[in-house]
Amino acid sequence: ADKDGFTGTLRTLTLNVKVKLVPNDKGDNEKAPDFRLQAAGHDIGAAWKKTSEAGREYISVTLDDPSFPATVYARLIEGESGTHDLIWSRSKPQAA
Template identity: 40%
Template structure:
């Protein structure tokens, strides 16, 4: 697993931070999605400036020590598929890390 982003909680209930990969180095925001008319609608929009580059959905880990996180999916113009990552809040609830795990072939 690789940490590709660091975020802080914003006053509007979203997150602001930086995503760094081999091809991306950008300040972005996860903004709450006020238009959630269906169950599968993303909870957040991932914005780079005013441009939407991805979305995030609320999720829950399984197991004894279950915790809430955000499943984040965003585009990188160089890659043929979107990047899937997970935003895990820290114990303080005000900071979070965006974690990416390489897909295994097979």
């Protein structure tokens, strides 16, 4: 993390891209994201600062790209020695 947001690499079985969480100018919109998630200068998601019920701060991230079968919802949490980990879980299908 730095004053300009966060930078890192998003790695999955099919992806290996440099990404950056860039602070978002929210203006007067309280619900606007705190950050925009960018890869190669293109927006691929958004992120909001949150606090868990246990009082731990994290960043709630949504990732969306035409190559994804669905929007990915994740949490960016502080890990060891100043690093951060992006944790996600697959959403469960809803009963019809």
